[in-house]
Amino acid sequence: xxxxxxxxxxxxxxxxxxxxxxxxxxxxxxxxxxxxxxxxxxxxxxxxxxxxxxxxxxxxxxxxxxxxxxxxxxxxxxxxxxxxxxxxxxxxxxxxxxxxxxxxxxxxxxxxxxxxxxxxxxxxxxxxxxxxxxxxxxxxxxxxxxxxxxxxxxxxxxxxxxxxxxxxxxxxxxxxxxxxxxxxxxxxxxxxxxxxxxxxxxxxxxxxxxxxxxxxxxxxxxxxxx
Amino acid sequence: xxxxxxxxxxxxxxxxxxxxxxxxxxxxxxxxxxxxxxxxxxxxxxxxxxxxxxxxxxxxxxxxxxxxxxxxxxxxxxxxxxxxxxxxxxxxxxxxxxxxxxxxxxxxxxxxxxxxxxxxxxxxxxxxxxxxxxxxxxxxxxxxxxxxxxxxxxxxxxxxxxxxxxxxxxxxxxxxxxxxxxxxxxxxxxxxxxxxxxxxxxxxxxxxxxxxxxxxxxxxxxxxxxxxxxxxxxxxxxxxxxxxxxxxxxxxxxxxxxxxxxxxxxxxxxxxxxxxxxxxxxxxxxxxxxxxxxxxx
Numbered sequence: 001x002x003x004x005x006x007x008x009x010x011x012x013x014x015x016x017x018x019x020x021x022x023x024x025x026x027x028x029x030x031x032x033x034x035x036x037x038x039x040x041x042x043x044x045x046x047x048x049x050x051x052x053x054x055x056x057x058x059x060x061x062x063x064x065x066x067x068x069x070x071x072x073x074x075x076x077x078x079x080x081x082x083x084x085x086x087x088x089x090x091x092x093x094x095x096x097x098x099x100x101x102x103x104x105x106x107x108x109x110x111x112x113x114x115x116x117x118x119x120x121x122x123x124x125x126x127x128x129x130x131x132x133x134x135x136x137x138x139x140x141x142x143x144x145x146x147x148x149x150x151x152x153x154x155x156x157x158x159x160x161x162x163x164x165x166x167x168x169x170x171x172x173x174x175x176x177x178x179x180x181x182x183x184x185x186x187x188x189x190x191x192x193x194x195x196x197x198x199x200x201x202x203x204x205x206x207x208x209x210x211x212x213x214x215x216x217x218x219x220x221x222x223x224x225x226x
Numbered sequence: 227x228x229x230x231x232x233x234x235x236x237x238x239x240x241x242x243x244x245x246x247x248x249x250x251x252x253x254x255x256x257x258x259x260x261x262x263x264x265x266x267x268x269x270x271x272x273x274x275x276x277x278x279x280x281x282x283x284x285x286x287x288x289x290x291x292x293x294x295x296x297x298x299x300x301x302x303x304x305x306x307x308x309x310x311x312x313x314x315x316x317x318x319x320x321x322x323x324x325x326x327x328x329x330x331x332x333x334x335x336x337x338x339x340x341x342x343x344x345x346x347x348x349x350x351x352x353x354x355x356x357x358x359x360x361x362x363x364x365x366x367x368x369x370x371x372x373x374x375x376x377x378x379x380x381x382x383x384x385x386x387x388x389x390x391x392x393x394x395x396x397x398x399x400x401x402x403x404x405x406x407x408x409x410x411x412x413x414x415x416x417x418x419x420x421x422x423x424x425x426x427x428x429x430x431x432x433x434x435x436x437x438x439x440x441x442x443x444x445x446x447x448x449x450x451x452x453x454x455x456x457x458x459x460x461x462x463x464x465x466x467x468x469x470x471x472x473x474x475x476x477x478x479x480x481x482x483x484x485x486x487x488x489x490x491x492x493x494x495x496x497x498x499x500x501x502x503x504x505x506x507x508x509x510x511x512x513x514x515x516x517x518x519x520x521x522x523x
Contacts, residue, residue: 030296
């Protein structure tokens with residue numbers, strides 16, 4: 001992938017943090033700065049989590065389009081598999097924002113009071129869902145390096161299956177924290193249902209698995225240039 | 227003792243905010259100097275810095291327009307609250323319907339700086355202008371059967387866009403016991419910061435019950451009805467586990483959606499502890515004498 005593409009892609013991932021940072025610096029976070037500071041990173045963690053889950057369906061779609069147009073340009077035009085390389089930065093961005101979200105909650109909201117945390121977990125189901133989500137993302141972030149991929153071999157893929165329950169936990173967190181009448185979270189729920197539903201469809205529908213795609217991460221990464 | 231009882235505030239008699247702020251500062255300093263702050267009857271909110279006009283008018287829970295607090299101010303500009311009449315009805319000897327201007331002329335609004343604590347976990351300090359609800363009720367002469375007061379908001383989907391969706395059963399209703407309604411802290415607010423009530427804050431007439439969660443402080447009231455039985459009110463019908471009739475601010479009792487032990491004073495970057503009865507325990511605890519306030523939802 002040309003350097004400028006990955007550079008601008010990485011810039012895109014940190015852009016929300018930069019914008020909120022500038023607004024915090026200039027004191028233009030709006031009427032409730034505390035709420036905004038805690039919520040923005042949480043929102044972007046969810047967005048990038050869903051983006052990372054969209055990579056596989058996009059690859060499949062790319063291959064289908066290429067076949068439909070009878071593009072036999074070898075692996076140049078039709079090779080959407082390249083976008084799999086976006087998945088690691090997306091996953092790490094998701095984790096980075098989730099970590100920021102948790103850190104701001106623990107310091108600004110809880111005031112580093114462990115008793116308050118216990119109370120919140122006991123009384124607020126959405127806090128439990130959020131913490132669960134973070135615990136699921138943590139091992140994925142840790143094992144995101146090439147070295148861990150090689151070390152875990154086939155188990156790496158098994159471990160990273162945890163991104164699906166993490167997605168479900170993230171949305172439970174969002175839905176449960178929202179007050180009655182707020183419909184925003186359900187748009188994200190629909191996206192997650194579509195992304196997970198696609199995987200089930202590919203697995204269970206006759207012919208669905210025949211989309212020719214190269215195998216996931218491991219071979220791709222070990223061959224990988226860059 | 228009422229701090230700073232102004233002579234007459236009519237909608238036509240608006241104090242510029244700068245003058246008003248200077249006056250507040252002067253009063254606050256004066257009160258502190260006299261050592262009178264500790265004796266202030268309104269739970270010491272007088273000594274806390276009020277939230278700004280911008281904060282108070284840009285962060286509004288008003289489902290009649292939208293569940294999005296930041297969207298309400300723009301959507302509410304469509305409401306033209308004149309003319310506006312409110313009826314006092316039900317178990318009263320002298321039912322009547324008052325025009326809002328008539329109400330303001332007849333019952334001189336006073337200034338009250340109160341804390342407002344929302345069940346969502348945020349709070350503000352707001353300088354209201356309003357009349358004690360007791361003044362209005364006393365004039366209407368409640369009968370011996372009047373044990374509860376029910377309040378009804380405007381129902382008008384043409385002007386209140388949020389009412390076109392069945393988010394809540396419209397119109398919004400609220401209620402108090404007669405003792406709560408007659409309490410001197412209970413205010414029918416007609417404005418804030420010396421200006422007529424902004425649409426997004428519940429123009430032209432709203433309730434303010436500072437020791438209860440904000441949803442009790444019903445906005446844009448069109449009817450006040452005295453009743454014999456506990457009225458069914460909006461939020462307990464929608465989500466009985468999360469919202470009760472009494473809804474006294476109580477940091478010890480977690481409601482279904484969470485603990486209420488701390489709050490986000492809008493504008494502050496750290497949460498602070500929530501106070502029992504929102505800090506008005508000295509004034510209102512006797513209303514619930516003999517009752518277990520931790521069980522009284």
